[in-house]
Amino acid sequence: MSTIQNKIVVIMGASSGIGEATTKRLAEEGAKLVIAARREDRLKALVESLPNADISYAVVDVTNKDDVQAVIDLAVEKYGRVDVLFNNAEVMPHSPLSETRFDEWRQMLDVNIMGVLNGIAAVLPIMKKQQSGQIVTTDSVAGHVVFQQGAVYCGTKFAVRAIMEGLRQEERENNIRSTLISPGTVDTELHTTINNPKRREWVEDLQRTIGLQSSDIADAIAYAISTPETVAVSEIIIRPTKQVD
Numbered sequence: 001m002s003t004i005q006n007k008i009v010v011i012m013g014a015s016s017g018i019g020e021a022t023t024k025r026l027a028e029e030g031a032k033l034v035i036a037a038r039r040e041d042r043l044k045a046l047v048e049s050l051p052n053a054d055i056s057y058a059v060v061d062v063t064n065k066d067d068v069q070a071v072i073d074l075a076v077e078k079y080g081r082v083d084v085l086f087n088n089a090e091v092m093p094h095s096p097l098s099e100t101r102f103d104e105w106r107q108m109l110d111v112n113i114m115g116v117l118n119g120i121a122a123v124l125p126i127m128k129k130q131q132s133g134q135i136v137t138t139d140s141v142a143g144h145v146v147f148q149q150g151a152v153y154c155g156t157k158f159a160v161r162a163i164m165e166g167l168r169q170e171e172r173e174n175n176i177r178s179t180l181i182s183p184g185t186v187d188t189e190l191h192t193t194i195n196n197p198k199r200r201e202w203v204e205d206l207q208r209t210i211g212l213q214s215s216d217i218a219d220a221i222a223y224a225i226s227t228p229e230t231v232a233v234s235e236i237i238i239r240p241t242k243q244v245d
Contacts (some may be wrong), residue, residue, distance in 0.1 A: 013089030017188030
Protein backbone atom coordinates (compact mmCIF):
# COMPACT_ATOMS: atom_id res chain seq x y z
CA MET A 1 0.00 0.00 0.00
CA SER A 2 1.28 3.49 -0.84
CA THR A 3 2.34 5.57 2.15
CA ILE A 4 0.48 8.42 0.46
CA GLN A 5 -2.79 6.50 0.28
CA ASN A 6 -5.58 8.05 2.36
CA LYS A 7 -3.50 11.06 3.38
CA ILE A 8 -5.57 14.25 3.45
CA VAL A 9 -3.79 16.75 1.19
CA VAL A 10 -4.74 20.37 0.50
CA ILE A 11 -3.17 21.91 -2.60
CA MET A 12 -3.19 25.67 -3.20
CA GLY A 13 -2.51 26.85 -6.74
CA ALA A 14 -3.77 23.57 -8.17
CA SER A 15 -5.31 24.70 -11.45
CA SER A 16 -2.23 24.35 -13.68
CA GLY A 17 1.47 23.52 -13.81
CA ILE A 18 3.05 21.99 -10.73
CA GLY A 19 -0.19 22.10 -8.74
CA GLU A 20 -2.15 20.28 -11.43
CA ALA A 21 0.60 17.69 -11.94
CA THR A 22 0.86 17.10 -8.19
CA THR A 23 -2.91 16.67 -7.94
CA LYS A 24 -2.79 13.97 -10.61
CA ARG A 25 0.26 12.28 -9.06
CA LEU A 26 -1.19 12.14 -5.56
CA ALA A 27 -4.59 11.03 -6.84
CA GLU A 28 -2.86 8.06 -8.47
CA GLU A 29 -1.39 7.21 -5.06
CA GLY A 30 -4.80 7.29 -3.38
CA ALA A 31 -4.56 10.56 -1.47
CA LYS A 32 -7.76 12.36 -0.50
CA LEU A 33 -7.53 15.80 -2.00
CA VAL A 34 -8.90 19.29 -1.55
CA ILE A 35 -7.60 21.49 -4.35
CA ALA A 36 -7.90 25.25 -4.63
CA ALA A 37 -7.05 28.08 -7.03
CA ARG A 38 -8.62 31.19 -8.55
CA ARG A 39 -9.87 29.61 -11.80
CA GLU A 40 -12.95 27.54 -11.08
CA ASP A 41 -13.26 26.25 -14.64
CA ARG A 42 -9.76 24.76 -14.46
CA LEU A 43 -10.43 23.19 -11.07
CA LYS A 44 -13.71 21.70 -12.19
CA ALA A 45 -12.10 20.24 -15.33
CA LEU A 46 -9.27 18.75 -13.25
CA VAL A 47 -11.71 17.10 -10.84
CA GLU A 48 -13.74 15.72 -13.75
CA SER A 49 -10.58 14.27 -15.31
CA LEU A 50 -10.01 12.20 -12.16
CA PRO A 51 -13.33 10.33 -11.78
CA ASN A 52 -11.87 7.69 -9.46
CA ALA A 53 -10.23 10.16 -7.08
CA ASP A 54 -11.56 11.32 -3.72
CA ILE A 55 -11.29 15.02 -4.52
CA SER A 56 -13.04 18.32 -3.84
CA TYR A 57 -12.26 21.83 -5.03
CA ALA A 58 -12.70 25.38 -3.79
CA VAL A 59 -12.05 28.77 -5.35
CA VAL A 60 -9.43 30.71 -3.41
CA ASP A 61 -7.42 33.90 -3.54
CA VAL A 62 -4.40 33.06 -1.39
CA THR A 63 -3.89 36.72 -0.53
CA ASN A 64 -7.21 36.61 1.34
CA LYS A 65 -6.69 34.83 4.67
CA ASP A 66 -10.42 34.15 5.04
CA ASP A 67 -10.46 32.36 1.67
CA VAL A 68 -7.50 30.24 2.70
CA GLN A 69 -9.05 29.44 6.06
CA ALA A 70 -12.25 28.35 4.33
CA VAL A 71 -10.30 25.79 2.25
CA ILE A 72 -8.66 24.32 5.34
CA ASP A 73 -12.04 24.29 7.10
CA LEU A 74 -13.53 22.42 4.14
CA ALA A 75 -10.87 19.72 4.41
CA VAL A 76 -11.39 19.35 8.17
CA GLU A 77 -15.18 19.28 7.79
CA LYS A 78 -14.97 16.57 5.14
CA TYR A 79 -12.13 14.44 6.49
CA GLY A 80 -11.56 15.47 10.11
CA ARG A 81 -7.88 16.32 9.65
CA VAL A 82 -5.21 17.71 7.32
CA ASP A 83 -2.06 15.67 6.79
CA VAL A 84 -0.38 17.83 4.15
CA LEU A 85 -0.73 21.42 2.98
CA PHE A 86 0.98 22.26 -0.30
CA ASN A 87 1.47 26.03 -0.73
CA ASN A 88 2.00 26.33 -4.46
CA ALA A 89 0.41 29.59 -5.64
CA GLU A 90 2.90 32.16 -6.96
CA VAL A 91 3.50 34.88 -9.54
CA MET A 92 6.76 35.80 -11.28
CA PRO A 93 6.83 39.25 -12.89
CA HIS A 94 10.35 40.25 -13.99
CA SER A 95 11.55 43.81 -14.52
CA PRO A 96 14.52 46.03 -13.65
CA LEU A 97 14.16 47.82 -10.34
CA SER A 98 14.59 51.11 -12.20
CA GLU A 99 11.16 50.62 -13.78
CA THR A 100 9.60 50.93 -10.30
CA ARG A 101 6.66 48.63 -11.00
CA PHE A 102 5.04 49.08 -7.60
CA ASP A 103 1.91 47.11 -8.46
CA GLU A 104 3.96 44.08 -9.54
CA TRP A 105 6.10 44.30 -6.41
CA ARG A 106 3.02 44.38 -4.20
CA GLN A 107 1.47 41.46 -6.07
CA MET A 108 4.60 39.35 -5.54
CA LEU A 109 4.75 40.21 -1.85
CA ASP A 110 1.06 39.44 -1.39
CA VAL A 111 0.95 36.16 -3.34
CA ASN A 112 4.42 34.71 -2.85
CA ILE A 113 4.91 35.63 0.82
CA MET A 114 1.55 36.42 2.39
CA GLY A 115 -0.08 33.57 0.48
CA VAL A 116 2.34 31.15 2.13
CA LEU A 117 1.87 32.73 5.55
CA ASN A 118 -1.91 32.60 5.19
CA GLY A 119 -1.69 28.87 4.48
CA ILE A 120 0.61 28.23 7.43
CA ALA A 121 -1.58 30.28 9.76
CA ALA A 122 -4.74 28.45 8.71
CA VAL A 123 -3.42 24.90 9.03
CA LEU A 124 -0.99 25.14 11.93
CA PRO A 125 -3.58 24.96 14.74
CA ILE A 126 -5.01 21.78 13.16
CA MET A 127 -1.62 20.13 12.86
CA LYS A 128 -0.57 21.12 16.37
CA LYS A 129 -3.76 19.58 17.73
CA GLN A 130 -3.08 16.43 15.68
CA GLN A 131 0.59 16.46 16.72
CA SER A 132 1.40 15.62 13.11
CA GLY A 133 1.39 17.12 9.66
CA GLN A 134 3.53 18.39 6.80
CA ILE A 135 3.65 21.77 5.12
CA VAL A 136 5.18 21.79 1.64
CA THR A 137 5.91 25.05 -0.15
CA THR A 138 7.07 25.77 -3.66
CA ASP A 139 10.11 28.02 -3.57
CA SER A 140 12.56 28.32 -6.47
CA VAL A 141 16.21 28.22 -7.40
CA ALA A 142 15.59 31.99 -7.32
CA GLY A 143 15.47 31.59 -3.54
CA HIS A 144 19.14 30.60 -3.69
CA VAL A 145 20.59 32.83 -6.43
CA VAL A 146 19.74 36.37 -7.55
CA PHE A 147 19.48 37.33 -11.20
CA GLN A 148 18.98 40.63 -13.02
CA GLN A 149 15.36 41.75 -13.52
CA GLY A 150 14.32 39.27 -10.85
CA ALA A 151 15.43 41.08 -7.70
CA VAL A 152 11.98 41.36 -6.11
CA TYR A 153 10.89 37.89 -7.19
CA CYS A 154 14.13 36.45 -5.79
CA GLY A 155 13.58 38.46 -2.62
CA THR A 156 10.18 36.86 -2.09
CA LYS A 157 11.69 33.41 -2.60
CA PHE A 158 14.57 34.07 -0.17
CA ALA A 159 11.90 35.16 2.32
CA VAL A 160 9.96 31.92 1.84
CA ARG A 161 13.13 29.93 2.57
CA ALA A 162 13.56 31.82 5.84
CA ILE A 163 9.90 31.36 6.80
CA MET A 164 9.98 27.63 6.14
CA GLU A 165 13.20 27.14 8.09
CA GLY A 166 11.70 29.10 10.99
CA LEU A 167 8.61 26.88 10.78
CA ARG A 168 10.80 23.78 10.95
CA GLN A 169 12.59 25.01 14.04
CA GLU A 170 9.46 26.18 15.84
CA GLU A 171 7.21 23.18 15.16
CA ARG A 172 9.55 20.17 15.12
CA GLU A 173 8.57 19.24 18.69
CA ASN A 174 4.94 19.10 17.52
CA ASN A 175 5.93 16.53 14.88
CA ILE A 176 5.17 18.99 12.08
CA ARG A 177 7.45 18.65 9.10
CA SER A 178 8.28 21.43 6.64
CA THR A 179 9.47 20.81 3.09
CA LEU A 180 10.70 23.40 0.62
CA ILE A 181 10.64 22.49 -3.07
CA SER A 182 12.98 24.68 -5.13
CA PRO A 183 12.59 24.07 -8.88
CA GLY A 184 14.70 25.55 -11.61
CA THR A 185 13.13 26.26 -14.99
CA VAL A 186 9.88 24.34 -15.40
CA ASP A 187 7.55 24.33 -18.40
CA THR A 188 4.52 25.90 -16.68
CA GLU A 189 2.24 28.90 -17.21
CA LEU A 190 4.20 31.01 -14.72
CA HIS A 191 5.80 32.99 -17.55
CA THR A 192 2.37 34.47 -18.33
CA THR A 193 2.72 36.66 -15.22
CA ILE A 194 5.72 38.41 -16.83
CA ASN A 195 4.50 41.65 -18.42
CA ASN A 196 7.73 42.59 -20.21
CA PRO A 197 7.41 40.98 -23.69
CA LYS A 198 11.16 40.45 -24.26
CA ARG A 199 11.66 38.96 -20.81
CA ARG A 200 8.62 36.70 -21.22
CA GLU A 201 9.94 35.47 -24.56
CA TRP A 202 13.34 34.74 -22.99
CA VAL A 203 11.75 32.68 -20.19
CA GLU A 204 9.47 30.87 -22.64
CA ASP A 205 12.51 29.89 -24.71
CA LEU A 206 14.25 28.51 -21.61
CA GLN A 207 11.16 26.54 -20.67
CA ARG A 208 10.85 25.12 -24.15
CA THR A 209 14.52 24.19 -24.63
CA ILE A 210 15.75 22.99 -21.23
CA GLY A 211 12.79 23.17 -18.84
CA LEU A 212 11.68 20.39 -16.56
CA GLN A 213 8.14 19.07 -16.80
CA SER A 214 5.67 19.76 -14.01
CA SER A 215 5.45 16.01 -13.46
CA ASP A 216 9.16 15.99 -12.52
CA ILE A 217 8.39 18.32 -9.63
CA ALA A 218 5.28 16.35 -8.70
CA ASP A 219 7.44 13.23 -8.37
CA ALA A 220 9.73 15.06 -5.94
CA ILE A 221 6.75 16.23 -3.89
CA ALA A 222 5.31 12.72 -3.80
CA TYR A 223 8.65 11.45 -2.51
CA ALA A 224 8.79 14.03 0.27
CA ILE A 225 5.22 13.26 1.33
CA SER A 226 5.80 9.51 1.25
CA THR A 227 8.63 9.52 3.79
CA PRO A 228 7.95 8.34 7.37
CA GLU A 229 7.02 10.87 10.04
CA THR A 230 10.47 10.40 11.54
CA VAL A 231 12.04 11.76 8.33
CA ALA A 232 11.95 15.47 7.51
CA VAL A 233 12.90 16.25 3.91
CA SER A 234 13.64 19.90 4.57
CA GLU A 235 14.48 20.97 1.04
CA ILE A 236 14.73 19.64 -2.50
CA ILE A 237 16.46 21.68 -5.22
CA ILE A 238 15.63 20.29 -8.64
CA ARG A 239 17.16 21.85 -11.76
CA PRO A 240 17.20 20.95 -15.42
CA THR A 241 20.56 19.32 -16.11
CA LYS A 242 21.53 22.10 -18.54
CA GLN A 243 20.49 25.03 -16.35
CA VAL A 244 23.38 27.38 -15.51
CA ASP A 245 22.26 28.93 -12.19
